[in-house]
Amino acid sequence: MIVLGIETSCDETSVAIVKKKNRFLLGDVLSENTLSQVKKHKKFGGVVPELASREHSNTIDYLVKKTLKESGLSLSEIDAFAATLGPGLLGGLIVGSNYAKTLALTTKKPFIAVNHLQGHILVTRMKRKIKFPFLCLLVSGGHTQMLLVRKYNDFKLIGETLDDAIGEAFDKVAKLMGYSYPGGPIIEKLALKAKKRVDFNLPEPLINSKNFNFSFSGIKTATRKIIGNSFDKKLKCELAKNFQDCVTNCLITKCSKAIDLYKKKERINSFVLAGGVASNKFIREKFINLCAKKSLQFIVPEQDLCVDNATMIAWAAIERLQINKKGDILDFEPKPRWALEKL
Numbered sequence: 001m002i003v004l005g006i007e008t009s010c011d012e013t014s015v016a017i018v019k020k021k022n023r024f025l026l027g028d029v030l031s032e033n034t035l036s037q038v039k040k041h042k043k044f045g046g047v048v049p050e051l052a053s054r055e056h057s058n059t060i061d062y063l064v065k066k067t068l069k070e071s072g073l074s075l076s077e078i079d080a081f082a083a084t085l086g087p088g089l090l091g092g093l094i095v096g097s098n099y100a101k102t103l104a105l106t107t108k109k110p111f112i113a114v115n116h117l118q119g120h121i122l123v124t125r126m127k128r129k130i131k132f133p134f135l136c137l138l139v140s141g142g143h144t145q146m147l148l149v150r151k152y153n154d155f156k157l158i159g160e161t162l163d164d165a166i167g168e169a170f171d172k173v174a175k176l177m178g179y180s181y182p183g184g185p186i187i188e189k190l191a192l193k194a195k196k197r198v199d200f201n202l203p204e205p206l207i208n209s210k211n212f213n214f215s216f217s218g219i220k221t222a223t224r225k226i227i228g229n230s231f232d233k234k235l236k237c238e239l240a241k242n243f244q245d246c247v248t249n250c251l252i253t254k255c256s257k258a259i260d261l262y263k264k265k266e267r268i269n270s271f272v273l274a275g276g277v278a279s280n281k282f283i284r285e286k287f288i289n290l291c292a293k294k295s296l297q298f299i300v301p302e303q304d305l306c307v308d309n310a311t312m313i314a315w316a317a318i319e320r321l322q323i324n325k326k327g328d329i330l331d332f333e334p335k336p337r338w339a340l341e342k343l
């Protein structure tokens with residue numbers, strides 16, 4: 001089975017062709033191309049939705065043709081066409097989904113509507129076997145959710161952020177320090193250069209609460225106050241390290257409790273870390289240690305599969321087609337909000 005996937009939910013236009021291997025449910029990427037719009041949005045200090053959809057529509061045709069050519073396949077050899085239908089920016093979702101629908105219609109092949117978050121999570125199963133159910137922490141630019149994943153389309157939300165997503169907090173703190181989007185990789189690099197131990201006393205909201213929810217806006221506000229208060233710029237690496245330590249500790253503390261509960265309750269034996277923030281090496285290390293301590297298999301995608309990409313969209317479609325061969329209707333509407341529990 002070979003699927004062409006399209007991702008256009010934010011500021012990355014991405015097209016990938018993924019093939020399911022015959023004997024096991026694992027996959028190979030035949031070709032992938034991603035064009036980032038980061039430079040186009042830079043001067044505005046954030047993603048401008050109108051500009052993003054124009055860019056997607058300017059580049060999608062070129063990217064599909066290039067990706068097909070690199071795969072060595074013709075359009076008729078593709079078995080299904082998938083696109084992100086949400087959550088995300090409506091204009092971008094319309095561009096990508098209409099393109100995939102048109103390809104499906106003209107080739108008479110199934111069209112598959114994929115949830116972007118489902119893609120972030122399921123792509124971890126493309127290269128190795130991970131049995132359901134597993135526990136997953138999704139840490140991205142727009143989401144911070146702890147989920148019990150029972151099947152490819154059965155997700156139970158067990159905790160989430162009550163305010164900012166963790167990626168958003170990384171981005172905002174970097175912006176306060178004068179850096180541009182995306183701030184996460186910049187904070188990670190700064191933190192690595194921290195020389196001395198300075199304690200800025202950042203808060204750790206909800207860390208002792210009994211549920212599995214998170215809160216990051218207070219940490220960001222505390223950082224803003226520190227920066228606005230005759231901050232010695234020579235300490236920016238130490239501040240970045242404090243911030244990264246603090247948010248990581250919040251994640252680890254809550255996940256440790258969730259693992260204790262769900263290991264017994266649901267007999268999970270794997271823990272998956274997914275989403276853009278999962279490319280942070282410091283956070284990955286902490287989770288490797290946590291899972292080793294709890295005797296759980298730990299899985300995190302390769303770094304370029306953590307951030308937005310079309311491979312994860314094509315792969316999620318393959319998982320779905322394994323179980324349900326029927327495609328989605330062509331008037332399936334894009335959903336800017338689309339919770340994983342409502343698949």
Ligand SMILES: Nc1ncnc2c1ncn2[C@@H]1O[C@H](COP(=O)(O)OP(=O)(O)OP(=O)(O)O)[C@@H](O)[C@H]1O
Binds near residue numbers: 116139170188308
């Ligand atoms: N090394 C890193 N450390 C911390 N954060 C990172 C790192 N690399 C990327 N990020 C963050 O990941 C986010 C982007 O991830 P992703 O592409 O999954 O988010 P998104 O698609 O914007 O949001 P969502 O998937 O929730 O819709 C940004 O907030 C970025 O700063």
Ligand SMILES: [Mg+2]
Binds near residue numbers: 116140307
């Ligand atoms: Mg994403």
